[in-house]
Amino acid sequence: MATEKNAQEREALTDFGYERVPWHEKRSRVKGVFDSVAPHYDLMNDVMSFGLHRLWKRFTLARTGLKPGQAALDVAAGSGDLSLGLARRVGAKGRVVVTDINASMLVGARDRLLNAGFVGNVAFVQADAEALPFSERCFHCISIGFGLRNVTDKAAALQSMYRVLKPGGRLLVLEFSKPHLGALAPLYDLYSFQVLPRLGQLLADDAASYRYLAESIRRHPDQEALRGLMEQQGFERCECYNLSAGIVALHIGVRL
Numbered sequence: 294m295a296t297e298k299n300a301q302e303r304e305a306l307t308d309f310g311y312e313r314v315p316w317h318e319k320r321s322r323v324k325g326v327f328d329s330v331a332p333h334y335d336l337m338n339d340v341m342s343f344g345l346h347r348l349w350k351r352f353t354l355a356r357t358g359l360k361p362g363q364a365a366l367d368v369a370a371g372s373g374d375l376s377l378g379l380a381r382r383v384g385a386k387g388r389v390v391v392t393d394i395n396a397s398m399l400v401g402a403r404d405r406l407l408n409a410g411f412v413g414n415v416a417f418v419q420a421d422a423e424a425l426p427f428s429e430r431c432f433h434c435i436s437i438g439f440g441l442r443n444v445t446d447k448a449a450a451l452q453s454m455y456r457v458l459k460p461g462g463r464l465l466v467l468e469f470s471k472p473h474l475g476a477l478a479p480l481y482d483l484y485s486f487q488v489l490p491r492l493g494q495l496l497a498d499d500a501a502s503y504r505y506l507a508e509s510i511r512r513h514p515d516q517e518a519l520r521g522l523m524e525q526q527g528f529e530r531c532e533c534y535n536l537s538a539g540i541v542a543l544h545i546g547v548r549l
């Protein structure tokens with residue numbers, strides 16, 4: 294009896310970086326992180342990745358397969374880098390829906406798209422990736438950039454994205470992954486656990502959120518595990534591209 298109860302209690306916990314927290318608590322802890330980082334988000338992205346995130350996103354956008362006039366969804370859009378690229382690809386006759394669970398991040402995305410001149414054909418919806426509030430089979434392409442790592446139930450999020458994808462449509466998951474750095478691996482760890490939190494403290498007065506960033510990357514499924522998770526949710530023709538030696542990976546899956 295006691296063992297069964299312990300097992301149930303263990304099951305109800307999940308990772309928040311290296312911490313184990315009750316399943317239901319992760320969403321609000323993640324919200325706290327992004328409320329805190331929102332004002333400095335773009336600057337920190339450039340500084341922390343030495344600008345590489347722009348190349349990773351460009352690589353992703355080049356693989357959407359989108360054509361003018363089509364419909365795209367950006368999940369966990371943050372300040373809207375990928376959303377903007379999607380909007381450029383589908384053009385004035387297409388449609389882009391920009392979603393994030395966090396209102397402060399979504400405001401950044403809205404400003405970015407408005408400033409770039411995208412108005413009538415872009416919608417902003419505050420939504421949880423695990424339960425997307427759209428009808429079935431309505432998007433030609435879905436992107437989620439550096440978002441899946443933060444979602445509590447990744448299988449539910451993949452299932453939800455599968456549901457709203459049109460047959461033949463593509464999901465692109467851009468996310469930190471397991472790097473193959475050989476002798477440089479200790480340097481990556483040093484950078485992640487010593488430099489990043491200090492940069493966070495210096496530039497955003499927030500070391501804890503950037504410690505969470507490094508820890509959550511280590512807890513995220515590696516390339517093969519994520520591909521398996523996508524296949525379990527029904528995605529086919531899954532491909533994985535390692536970027537910057539696998540520090541980041543782009544997974545693409547198709548709904549047939």
Ligand SMILES: C[S@@+](CC[C@H](N)C(=O)[O-])C[C@H]1O[C@@H](n2cnc3c(N)ncnc32)[C@H](O)[C@@H]1O
Pocket residue numbers: 323327368369370371372373374375392393394395398420421422423437438439440443444445
């Ligand atoms: C690291 S940011 C990535 C933003 C953007 N896609 C990019 O590539 O720069 C992660 C985003 O995921 C959002 N997020 C976290 N959990 C989420 C969830 N369950 N559903 C939707 N968005 C979520 C956060 O609010 C945050 O804006």
